[in-house]
Amino acid sequence: MIDVTAVFDIGKTNKKFFLFDKDYKEVYKEYIHFDEIEDEDGHPTENLKALQEWLKRVFENILEASEFNVKAINFSTYGASFVHLDENGEALTPLYNYTKPLDENLVASFLEKYGPKETFLNKIGCYDLSMLNSGMQLYWLKHTKPEIFSKIKYSLHLPQYLSYIFTGIPLSEFTSIGCHTALWDYEKKDYHEWVYKEGINNILPTIVSTETSINMNYNGKRIKIGVGIHDSSAALLPYVRSIKKKFVLVSTGTWSITLNPFTEHPISENSKNVDSINYMRINGKPVKATRLFLGNEYKVQVSKLDKHFGVPEDYHRHVKFDYDTYLEITKDFEYMFKWESISDSNMPQQTKFPYIKFEHAYHQLMTELVLLQIKSIKSAIGEDEIKRLYVDGGFSGNDLFVKLLSHYFRDKKLRTTDASLGSALGAAICISDSKLNSKFLKKNYALKKHVPFIIT
Known part of the structure; x- marks a missing residue:
């Protein structure tokens, strides 16, 4: 049996699964494409349920394969995407697409509170404010869908959600937080003050190093599970x-x-x-x-x-x-x-x-x-x-x-x-x-x- 590291590489279009040997040579790959579904406003979005089922199925099949010995698994995905979990670990909303339009009045009211715009954008390392900034998605949920927002136990960036599927441990890490989310103050090296003032920090899990891995017994096998990376x-x-x-x-x-x-x-x-x-x-x-x-x-x-x-x-x-x-x-x-x-x-x-x-x-x-x-x-x-x-x-x-x-x-x-x-x-x-x-x-x-x- 070859010792391998498994990686799920999730793009907007193609979902890929790889196995790498100790010299980082690809020894196995699998690709799939899912048709998008629609959120409650009719905007196209990721089919989260189909993705979750595919992840589990592929990984369990590989664990049973006689030629590979999976030692570790990690996850790489596109950014600007949150999965909002309730107290039972179930997704409360669709995985909102970062191309979804954001109400300009909402952005204006946000900047009125936390602007001026240029100073704010400089601190957070972004060029504009939209759903491409996943932090704005949290602000939008809080102020337009308060009944849903109140049920959120944790909001996980997509790479960390994939890790959570396998570990059940909610975490945050630097690369996801730092990719044009509008959450991070690059001068302060901490969440921006607006995150604390809005109470958003209460639903963001503990930040760990991107190199963190969790040793777990998964289906009877000892496996190192990564926290995911942007x-x-x-x-x-x-x-x-x-x-x-x-x-x-x-x-x-x-x-x-x-x-x-x-x-x-x-x-x-x-x-x-x-x-x-x-x-x-x-x-x-x-x-x-x-x-x-x-x-x-x-x-x-x-x-x-x-x-x-x-x-x-x-x-x-x-x-x-x-x-x-x-x-x-x-x-x-x-x-x-x-x-x-x-x-x-x-x-x-x-x-x-x-x-x-x-x-x-x-x-x-x-x-x-x-x-x-x-x-x-x-x-x-x-x-x-x-x-x-x-x-x-x-x-x-x-x-x-x-x-x-x-x-x-x-x-x-x-x-x-x-x-x-x-x-x-x-x-x-x-x-x-x-x-x-x-x-x-x-x-x-x-x-x-x-x-x-x-x-x-």
Whole structure:
């Protein structure tokens, strides 16, 4: 039997289950997708009951499997989500979706009490107030559904709820509290005063280290059960544990999130940037982050290019960086793309297509997107002395993106990694006692070094 660590990695779309051996190699995986259900207002939400049943079923099946010996289990999930439990440990409400609209009058009344807005947002490390801030969900429940709020014994962040399913022990931990919840005062390093004034602290369980695990007898087996971790913080952990020098991680996908875990200048000095937010490391230290709707905008614009030039949908995947094409574009450079989902002062009133070939237009698109990405990275770095950039996710395999980023950041060392298991692997590492060395990323993440192209 192989000794393994089990991890449930719960995304908004796909729910995944992994087993990792002692060297963090994936030895088993299982995926599932649930259709969303609706809350009482008809807003789409997670099917919590189906998720809970699946977790139990999968785990019990694995415990019975003859080839695996499960030593530990942990949970990585998306943030901004609470499960509210009554005194019997039953969920009182649906798992409200963070996309659910929040009454503007409620937000206004909140800021009247605890504002002014800019000062408040600086302290809590958020760029705005909405259901994306799970603390606001508690305020909303208290003031619009007092009969339900009065029955809440504990409100658990989603990673901790999954742990609770297996342990029955309600807990809180830093990474979930620190992910744009509006609950935490980054200056005070404690819950914000509004949490105490509203009595919200009474339903938030004891805070423990994210590395905490509970040794339990589960179905006759002795297993170490983790308290769960927020997925962005989990994805960052393997880098923090294996890289000795300061770095910034650019995690690309639909959203491109730049994470600076070594910040000495938290968000309070950067309040003008609405795409600046704070996350939290497992030890409670702030992670300064900026976000850019990069993958979404790329998809929208590539689709337009496909139609304009009459090329197949996957044509862009085969375009490689061409130095001469890049020189032509940058000789008398001007901005040509009007973004659909990004706001930028440099963009024109409408998109221009002066090029005859798709390749030229694609080089123009990628140059403009990389310039946006650079702004986002510089904002996350701020005044901090950081010379290393790591890029993972969808764009780490885009030849133009990587070469252009390397070119514009000639003063930094650029590395790409293939971190498809990022948050799941982070959750496994979090509850492990083993140390990671500098070769970990090369071995497990297909680490590649990139040198800027030569300018002639």
